Amino acid sequence: MPNPAYNSRFLLLTVLLIATTPASLAADLERTLVIKNHRFEPAEVRVPANQRVRLTISNQDNSAEEFESHALNREKIIPAGAKVVIFIGPLQAGRYAFFGEYNEASAKGTVIAE
Secondary structure (H helix, E strand, C coil), X not given: CCCHHHHHHHHHHHHHXXXXXXXXXXXXXXXEEEEECCEEECCEEEECCCCCEEEEEEECCCCCEEEEXXXXXXXXXXXXXXXXXXXXXXXXXXEEEEEEHHHCCCCEEEEEEC
């Protein structure tokens, strides 16, 4: 036969664990970038500082592009018509430049962590 006192303590412990779980273990924040006409849209992506971010990049152009950022230490080829996911952060407050290596003159952007 189940012990009601044990069940109550287990339920209380479970609730306490969920309530005290650090925010860093919560789901990643998501931002979306689109590559269109050899440009990143939006050109500025704002994210909270000190939080990991899931960056989904959708390439709507008819040619591949490479997302590259020395500041973010990321580099990823996105085939034409494809989507990729890149995780960034947690970042200190600041500006982090990125560019499209295949169209560097037009495909530029910045992640702003605040």
